[in-house]
Amino acid sequence: MQERGHTEGGSEPVVEFRDVSLSFGDTSVLRGLDFRLTEAETLALVGRSGSGKSTVLRLVNRLLEPDGGQVRVSGRPTTEWDPIELRRRTGYVLQGIGLFPHLTVRENAGLVPGLEDWDGERARRRVDELLEVVGLPPAEYADRYPRELSGGQQQRVGVARALAADPPLLLCDEPFGALDPITRRELQGEFRELSRRLEKSLLFVTHDVNEALLMGDRIGLLEEGDLAFLGAPEAFRESEHPLVRAFLGDGAGIRGGS
Amino acid sequence: MEFLRYLAGNQDLLLERTLEHVYLVGTAVGLAVLVGVPVGIVLTRRERYRGPVIGVVNVIQTIPSLALFGFLIPLPVLGGIGASTAITALFGYSLLPVIRNTYEGIRGVDPAVVEAGRAMGMTDRQLLRRVELPLALGVILGGIRLATVIGIGIATIAAAIGAGGLGEFIFQGLSMVNNTVILAGAVPAALLALAADWGLSRLESRFSRWREGSRGAGAPGGGPGGGG
Numbered sequence: 001m002q003e004r005g006h007t008e009g010g011s012e013p014v015v016e017f018r019d020v021s022l023s024f025g026d027t028s029v030l031r032g033l034d035f036r037l038t039e040a041e042t043l044a045l046v047g048r049s050g051s052g053k054s055t056v057l058r059l060v061n062r063l064l065e066p067d068g069g070q071v072r073v074s075g076r077p078t079t080e081w082d083p084i085e086l087r088r089r090t091g092y093v094l095q096g097i098g099l100f101p102h103l104t105v106r107e108n109a110g111l112v113p114g115l116e117d118w119d120g121e122r123a124r125r126r127v128d129e130l131l132e133v134v135g136l137p138p139a140e141y142a143d144r145y146p147r148e149l150s151g152g153q154q155q156r157v158g159v160a161r162a163l164a165a166d167p168p169l170l171l172c173d174e175p176f177g178a179l180d181p182i183t184r185r186e187l188q189g190e191f192r193e194l195s196r197r198l199e200k201s202l203l204f205v206t207h208d209v210n211e212a213l214l215m216g217d218r219i220g221l222l223e224e225g226d227l228a229f230l231g232a233p234e235a236f237r238e239s240e241h242p243l244v245r246a247f248l249g250d251g252a253g254i255r256g257g258s
Numbered sequence: 259m260e261f262l263r264y265l266a267g268n269q270d271l272l273l274e275r276t277l278e279h280v281y282l283v284g285t286a287v288g289l290a291v292l293v294g295v296p297v298g299i300v301l302t303r304r305e306r307y308r309g310p311v312i313g314v315v316n317v318i319q320t321i322p323s324l325a326l327f328g329f330l331i332p333l334p335v336l337g338g339i340g341a342s343t344a345i346t347a348l349f350g351y352s353l354l355p356v357i358r359n360t361y362e363g364i365r366g367v368d369p370a371v372v373e374a375g376r377a378m379g380m381t382d383r384q385l386l387r388r389v390e391l392p393l394a395l396g397v398i399l400g401g402i403r404l405a406t407v408i409g410i411g412i413a414t415i416a417a418a419i420g421a422g423g424l425g426e427f428i429f430q431g432l433s434m435v436n437n438t439v440i441l442a443g444a445v446p447a448a449l450l451a452l453a454a455d456w457g458l459s460r461l462e463s464r465f466s467r468w469r470e471g472s473r474g475a476g477a478p479g480g481g482p483g484g485g486g
Contacts, residue, residue: 061377087379098374102392112378161378171377 012075013038014169014201015060019069021225022055029055031225032069039168042195042202044216046209046247051222053205054095057171060203061090073169088112091162091170091200095177098158099146105131105157106142112165130160133194152183159191163198170195172204176211188214209247213237221247261445264438276446279423282341282416283409286348290356290405295398297353298360299386308361315354323347323412327419344416344423351412352405359401363394396466403458410451414443424450 013036022030029052037043047053058064059071062083071078073086099108106127107114113123128138134156146154155175162170175191176184192215195202204215212219212233219236221229221244228243229236236244265272301308321329326347330337336346367390375389391398417425427443430436 063373063377084379084381087377090377092374092377094370094374094377098368098370098377100371100375100389101368115379115384 013072014041014074015203016072016075017056017059017069018072020059020066020071021068022052022059022064022066029225030059030066033226035220035227035230037169037201037203039201040196040199042192042204042215042217043220044204044206044212044218045220045222046206046212047222048207052225053207053222054173056222057092057173057203057205060169060171061087061092088116088165089167089169091165091167093155093158093162093170093172093175095174099154099161101146103145104142105136105144105146105149106138108146108157109160109164111161116165126164127160130163131157133163134160135190136160150183151179152187155179155187159187159194163194163200167200169201170203172202174206174208177206177208184211191215209249261438261441264442268442272442272446275422275424275426275443276450278341278421279410279413279425279447279450282344282413282421282423283348283406286345287352287356287402287405287409289345289349290352291402293349294353294356294401295360298357298398299364299391301357301361302364302390303382312354312358312361315350315357318350319354323351323415324418326350327416331419339420341416341421343419344413344421347416348409348413352409355401355404355408356398357401359404360394360398363397363401364390366397367393392465396462399458399462399465403455403462406454406458407451410447410454414447417443 015037017033017035020030020033021028033052033056035043045053045056055064059066059078060073062078062081065079073081073090078086100111103111106124109130110123110127113126118126128142131138131141136153136156141149141153146157149157155178158175176187179187188211202215204212206212206215213236216233218231219229219233220227221236221241223243229239229241231239237248239245297311301311318326327343330343330346331339335342337343364386371389371393372385375385380388413421413423414425414428417423417429424443424447428440428447431439431441431443
């Protein structure tokens with residue numbers, strides 16, 4: 001297991017897309033996408049459904065491979081990574097949560113340490129610690145099954161699971177999309193605090209522009225398989241780009257862009 | 259009354275034939291599970307074999323049982339007069355429900371859960387063992403139950419080729435034109451089927467309870483303690 005690039009002064013981007021293109025059959029999903037995610041940064045990608053947001057994440061942990069260009073993680077193209085190793089050091093918080101319904105909260109959260117053959121006591125301590133961190137005291141929640149939890153609690157388990165093996169990089173695919181607005185706000189705030197405190201690098205995908213503005217150190221606006229905008233939240237708010245304006249709800253027609 | 263008296267008078271014979279019956283069906287279904295579950299798993303990984311394999315076991319299913327017994331008799335090892343022919347035929351009939359349910363069960367696992375497993379860095383084998391098989395178990399057991407219940411019925415016909423079992427009473431009764439003797443085979447066979455159905459469906463529902471709740475995970479207000 002290698003450590004992340006602290007030693008080189010953090011100059012190596014954690015994730016880098018170089019002119020990445022991808023098609024599914026005749027449908028071109030990504031066209032020459034370029035961006036970098038630096039260490040401990042949160043990049044929030046917004047876009048409408050079908051703009052290729054989730055595809056970007058799936059390229060990072062090599063659930064997909066690019067047709068053209070390169071996706072590099074810690075300086076190495078994903079195609080040169082062992083996919084299993086790559087995925088185990090890349091936390092993933094999914095849209096549908098994707099908890100294992102037949103496993104308890106503890107077993108769900110401890111999944112990756114289990115796969116990595118941590119010894120039982122260490123894994124157990126780690127999971128207890130994390131459940132505490134995400135606001136689910138293990139004494140009360142560790143032995144429950146996912147269906148015995150509310151949606152918000154389930155997503156907390158999802159977050160704990162993604163963090164369990166202490167991956168330097170987290171991928172988040174609309175993690176709070178299925179939650180009611182109040183729970184969503186709560187989790188967004190907590191999650192941002194948490195990821196900053198733990199100095200994780202985050203690639204965060206959402207269609208909710210407010211969520212992107214809240215979570216992101218930088219915002220990328222994905223449209224038709226390429227970034228129409230990439231920059232700080234302030235710059236995003238002030239951008240004159242018609243699509244950005246449309247996303248911010250200025251009343252301009254959504255169809256105006258690209 | 260006469261029926262009960264007949265059974266009481268032939269207790270040992272009844273027990274022997276019931277055990278033979280259980281042996282025929284149990285062996286055949288057991289072998290079908292040993293072969294069918296792995297085949298079903300392979301089909302989920304190699305879709306292109308699904309059509310031909312399901313096609314073949316489907317065809318086996320459509321052969322009338324008496325005819326199938328007849329076809330098997332001349333074959334060495336698998337056939338002949340006696341239990342092996344019956345087991346071979348029952349095995350053939352059990353393959354379809356076992357293979358199909360294994361396939362459907364694994365295919366029916368929530369794709370979000372499978373994707374999560376893959377994204378966590380599970381190898382294909384780990385995904386199968388820890389996620390897909392446990393979640394498909396209820397459906398697979400459903401296939402085994404179906405195979406068993408059908409098998410218990412078909413096995414009564416196996417007496418025609420000297421395989422033993424409760425069918426002996428039925429064929430004996432038919433030749434004697436004696437309903438009491440027919441019932442002595444038919445009623446225990448039906449009870450056996452009902453018992454197997456009941457027992458296996460209990461097992462099945464026990465392993466299916468994950469199914470509810472695996473969907474609609476985002477529904478709020480599920481558990482006590484609120485949104486935390």
